[in-house]
Amino acid sequence: MSRNRITVFATLLVSLALVAQVAARPLAGTPPLPAGLTVADVPSGTLVDLAAPLAGLERFDGSGNAPAATTGLWRQMLFELRRSSLVERGWPEPRDLERRALAAAPPEVVPVALLDAPYDRLRPGPSADRQRWDRADVERGRVFAAAALRPVTYRGARIELSFAADLCVGGLPPRLEVDPDDGGGWRTVGPDGRLAVSYAATGARTLRLRATTSDGALRHAAFTLEVAALQTPQPTETWSVTASLPYDGAAGAGSAYVYLAEGRTQLTNPVVVVEGFDLDDTMGWDVLYEMLNQEQLIETLRAEGFDAVVLDFASATAPIQRNAFVLTELLGMVRAAAGPQRTSALIGASMGGLVSRYALGWLAQQQIDSGVRTWIAFDSPQRGAVIPLGLQHWLDFFQDDSEAAAFLLSRLDTPAARQLLLQHHLATSGTTAAADPLRTAFEADLQAVGLPPCRRVAVANGSGAVAGQGFAPGQQIIRYQYDSFLVDIRGNVWAVPQQNSARIFQGVMNVIWPLPDTYQDVTVAGAVSWDGAPGGWRASMAQMDTTSVPYGDIEALFGHHCFIPTISALDLAGVGPLHDVLADPDLMSRTTFDALHVPLQNQEHVSITPESALWFLDEVREGVTAAEALPAVAAAPLRAFPNPFNPRTTVSFELPAAGHALLEAFDLRGRRVAVLLDADLPAGRQAAVWDGSAGGSSPAAGAYLLRLRAAGGVSTARVMLVE
Numbered sequence: 001m002s003r004n005r006i007t008v009f010a011t012l013l014v015s016l017a018l019v020a021q022v023a024a025r026p027l028a029g030t031p032p033l034p035a036g037l038t039v040a041d042v043p044s045g046t047l048v049d050l051a052a053p054l055a056g057l058e059r060f061d062g063s064g065n066a067p068a069a070t071t072g073l074w075r076q077m078l079f080e081l082r083r084s085s086l087v088e089r090g091w092p093e094p095r096d097l098e099r100r101a102l103a104a105a106p107p108e109v110v111p112v113a114l115l116d117a118p119y120d121r122l123r124p125g126p127s128a129d130r131q132r133w134d135r136a137d138v139e140r141g142r143v144f145a146a147a148a149l150r151p152v153t154y155r156g157a158r159i160e161l162s163f164a165a166d167l168c169v170g171g172l173p174p175r176l177e178v179d180p181d182d183g184g185g186w187r188t189v190g191p192d193g194r195l196a197v198s199y200a201a202t203g204a205r206t207l208r209l210r211a212t213t214s215d216g217a218l219r220h221a222a223f224t225l226e227v228a229a230l231q232t233p234q235p236t237e238t239w240s241v242t243a244s245l246p247y248d249g250a251a252g253a254g255s256a257y258v259y260l261a262e263g264r265t266q267l268t269n270p271v272v273v274v275e276g277f278d279l280d281d282t283m284g285w286d287v288l289y290e291m292l293n294q295e296q297l298i299e300t301l302r303a304e305g306f307d308a309v310v311l312d313f314a315s316a317t318a319p320i321q322r323n324a325f326v327l328t329e330l331l332g333m334v335r336a337a338a339g340p341q342r343t344s345a346l347i348g349a350s351m352g353g354l355v356s357r358y359a360l361g362w363l364a365q366q367q368i369d370s371g372v373r374t375w376i377a378f379d380s381p382q383r384g385a386v387i388p389l390g391l392q393h394w395l396d397f398f399q400d401d402s403e404a405a406a407f408l409l410s411r412l413d414t415p416a417a418r419q420l421l422l423q424h425h426l427a428t429s430g431t432t433a434a435a436d437p438l439r440t441a442f443e444a445d446l447q448a449v450g451l452p453p454c455r456r457v458a459v460a461n462g463s464g465a466v467a468g469q470g471f472a473p474g475q476q477i478i479r480y481q482y483d484s485f486l487v488d489i490r491g492n493v494w495a496v497p498q499q500n501s502a503r504i505f506q507g508v509m510n511v512i513w514p515l516p517d518t519y520q521d522v523t524v525a526g527a528v529s530w531d532g533a534p535g536g537w538r539a540s541m542a543q544m545d546t547t548s549v550p551y552g553d554i555e556a557l558f559g560h561h562c563f564i565p566t567i568s569a570l571d572l573a574g575v576g577p578l579h580d581v582l583a584d585p586d587l588m589s590r591t592t593f594d595a596l597h598v599p600l601q602n603q604e605h606v607s608i609t610p611e612s613a614l615w616f617l618d619e620v621r622e623g624v625t626a627a628e629a630l631p632a633v634a635a636a637p638l639r640a641f642p643n644p645f646n647p648r649t650t651v652s653f654e655l656p657a658a659g660h661a662l663l664e665a666f667d668l669r670g671r672r673v674a675v676l677l678d679a680d681l682p683a684g685r686q687a688a689v690w691d692g693s694a695g696g697s698s699p700a701a702g703a704y705l706l707r708l709r710a711a712g713g714v715s716t717a718r719v720m721l722v723e
Contacts, residue, residue: 034122036132039086044118044140050084052401057081057119062144062219068206069223071098072404074147077115078169079403081143084119091169094403095280101149101167107232107286109160110225111149114211116170118142146209146221154286156199156227161207163193173211173219181205202227232286236260239333241311243325252318252326256333257285259298259308267337269344271301271620272309272372274327276350276606277420278316279411288312291349294608297616306620309334309344311352317414320351320442324359328370331363335371343373345620349606350564351420353380358445360452373623375452376616377593379461379536379564379606382571384422386530386562387412388477389433390493390504391540392425393522397507398491422530423496433496433527456593457619459612461536461605462566464581464598464720469537471558473498473529477541482552489552495532495561501525533577535562536569536605563605570596582644582703583722595619597718600703614705614716638708638717646722648691651676651706658682659711665690665719666705673704681710692721 033039033047048057055076060066069077075094082091092100101111120138149167153159161180165172176189180197182205189195199205209221235257242253258267275288288310292298298308311330313323334344348356356375363370395409411417418424418436427434471477474497482489490508497504507520537560545556567579572590581587581598588596597615608616622637639652655661663677676688692700701723708715 033086034133036134037138041135041138042086042120043138044120045087045089046081046085046117046119047138048080048084048119048121048141051080053080054402055080057143058121058141060143060145060221062142062221064220066144066220066222069145069147069221071147071149071151071224074113074115074145074223076403077143077145079406081115081117081119095407097167097169098149099280101164102282105150105162107150107284108153108155108158109150109162110153111162111164111167112209112223113147113149114163114168114170114172114221115143115145116168116173116211116213116219144211144219144221146207146223148207148223148225151224152226152228152287154229154232154290156202157230158196158198161189161195161197163189163195165193173213175212177210179208181207186210199227199230202229228290229286232289233259235285235310238285239330241326241330241333243322243329245325245328247322247325248319250318250322252322253314254323254326254330255312255314256330257288257308257310257312259289259302259310261302261305261307264305264307267307267309267334268342269306270309270334270338270342271306272311272331272334272344272346274311274346274348274352274356275313275316276352277416278313279408281314281316283312285310285312291606295610295613297608297613300613300617301620304617304621307338316351317411317416319415319438320354320419321358321445323355323416324362327355327359328363328368331359331370331372335369338371340369340371343371343623345374345376346372347376347378347616347620348380349378350380351416353377353382354420354446357382357452358449360454361446361449364453365449370452370454372452372454374455374457374619376457376459376619377569377571378459378616379569380458381420381564381568382458382592383565383568384435384439385420385564385568386422386533386535387538387540388493388504388531388561389423389425389428389496389524390477390522393428393505393520394478394491394493394507396425397505397518397520423527428522428524431501431523431525433524451592455595455619455623457595458570458591458593458597459615460564460566460569460596460598461603461607462562462564462569462598463534463600463602464566465534465600466578466580467534467601468578469532469535469558469560469562469602471495471532473532474500474502475532475557477531477556477558477561478544479555479557480552491554496524496527496529498529499526528577530565530577531561532558533562533565534602535565536607537561537602538563538605560604562602566598570598582701582720584644585722587644611703611705611718615718618716638706638715640706640717640719644720644722645692648689649719650687650689651717651719652685652687653708653710653715654685655681655683655710657711661686661708661710663688663706663708666707667702676706690719 078094105111119141121141122137123139177186178195179186182197182199205225207223207225211219237258239256241256243251346356360370395405399406399409418438419442422435423433424436427436473495476494478493480491488510490506492506494504503523505522509518539560541556542559544554565577567575571592640649643649661681664672665674666672676690701721703720706717
């Protein structure tokens with residue numbers, strides 16, 4: 001994604017030393033107290049030493065120089081206070097509070113959460129070396145912090161900050177003042193808890209807050225907000241979609257955002273887009289629009305007369321089959337609205353490519369016309385996805401101490417993730433790395449429904465020229481080591497080795513005697529190494545590297561890992577992760593797709609480039625039926641055969657009317673390398689042969705873009721010259 005909404009491992013662990021040397025404990029039940037202390041010795045009822053000090057609570061003391069809190073850091077603060085409470089307080093679980101707030105707030109509203117709570121901690125000093133403590137060793141502290149529960153806004157020209165009592169853990173202060181970092185200085189929040197704010201430019205903001213409590217005390221807090229856009233165009237209408245058919249005992253649901261072409265009042269030329277794996281189901285229209293409008297793609301389609309219908313699942317982590325039935329419902333609604341004579345292109349992004357594959361296959365099996373003429377799977381894990389297995393075990397090891405780790409692990413353990421991943425921590429047995437059984441069952445279901453009976457197109461973000469992610473199988477990708485007289489910590493991760501036996505995770509929390517220590521080593525053998533393979537990537541390790549921890553430093557030895565292997569996105573059978581796609585003379589015989597689009601270098605997962613934007617436009621335009629309202633933007637579809645080619649390919653096209661035609665070849669830097677045709681031609685079928693030569697020089701292997709300018713507009717196509 002262009003804006004990485006799914007921050008895979010940011011704000012994780014790793015300060016796992018317990019300053020009071022108290023072992024981690026389950027959330028349920030009363031925690032063990034240090035020897036000599038009773039609950040009565042802890043006046044606040046919360047002894048923060050009972051939780052790993054990842055948030056640095058003492059920094060958020062209500063003073064004017066307290067640092068700004070991110071949303072993730074605020075969650076961790078509440079997580080630690082809940083874990084270290086000796087009495088029941090009724091405090092909400094951080095993610096539940098956030099989900100409730102966002103469900104009730106329209107996109108232009110930014111709910112702000114407050115945390116105002118006393119706590120106790122053991123005094124630092126000689127008592128740390130003792131085996132017994134008493135009340136004199138306990139000192140009082142207080143945390144006061146704020147956070148935007150919608151940390152990114154796409155409506156920066158006018159938003160409302162909302163302070164609601166049910167979002168204030170510890171109570172809503174009677175008076176609040178905010179400096180929203182918009183140049184307007186301090187303002188008082190109204191009695192309705194709302195404050196209107198306008199930003200003139202995008203960028204990161206630090207908002208400051210002053211709260212006057214009922215006893216007259218003044219407390220300060222600061223929090224961050226990213227203004228990603230000033231104004232996001234709104235969909236023409238939003239449809240509620242509920243599946244008629246349940247799967248595994250429940251029916252799926254979602255919202256379809258209908259964004260009509262300029263000047264249009266009803267659905268005419270639909271392009272259906274299906275979202276991918278949304279970790280917390282918070283993407284919504286604003287985020288999906290930003291993703292789809294990379295390189296102005298969605299607005300270009302609208303200008304050409306196409307209508308976007310974007311499906312947002314209510315639960316993107318539910319079983320893929322359940323959401324597929326949401327899509328079948330939507331396709332029926334699209335046909336009813338646009339008319340049965342209309343056809344549509346369908347783009348399934350990431351997991352959405354598998355949702356749409358199952359849905360289209362199922363409809364065909366039931367002899368129901370989907371109305372889809374072209375199905376485009378965009379960096380979709382047709383043969384599985386990858387999160388390094390060592391990172392999965394890291395989350396599992398530290399889940400009791402980090403709110404982010406616990407949440408991300410819970411997302412990895414959802415049905416959809418278990419269906420997607422080629423190697424899953426729940427299926428690690430001894431030294432065996434394997435997929436979850438849910439994946440095996442899902443693959444069987446895909447085979448049972450068959451392939452979509454339409455033009456099938458794959459667009460990959462992974463390299464077709466065997467470019468890896470920069471590290472070898474079995475190589476260390478994360479280094480985290482900290483040693484002191486109080487605690488030794490290890491959190492090291494290696495890529496899965498190729499077939500041989502090697503360690504992929506080392507976890508150590510060796511705390512000063514007499515407390516129990518925790519160790520874990522995970523070794524795998526005989527596995528396929530996917531972590532560094534060519535593919536659309538995620539920057540998980542780089543995000544971990546930027547995480548500030550109190551003890552030591554997390555070092556990312558490499559920035560990103562393979563997420564969707566190239567051979568998975570292209571659905572290539574009988575080949576391994578390092579297959580040379582562009583040099584394969586039998587490439588099309590290995591795939592279930594009719595057309596493949598693959599770049600030379602690896603790209604971020606579901607990122608749209610100038611090159612891939614042309615691929616999408618060409619494929620969406622192809623085969624439009626009953627589209628008299630569609631402007632004539634494509635002169636004629638270009639066909640190149642063979643493709644990939646060596647030594648030559650024939651480029652053919654159909655001219656609807658006589659006129660001048662200019663056919664040119666460009667390299668991927670946009671430089672013209674050859675003119676294949678420049679002539680006045682009659683109407684009808686035309687062809688030109690290209691041997692890959694560039695300006696008279698010898699043929700150079702690589703990708704080229706062909707562009708035809710003729711009566712009616714412009715057509716493009718991509719060809720690949722192989723050695």
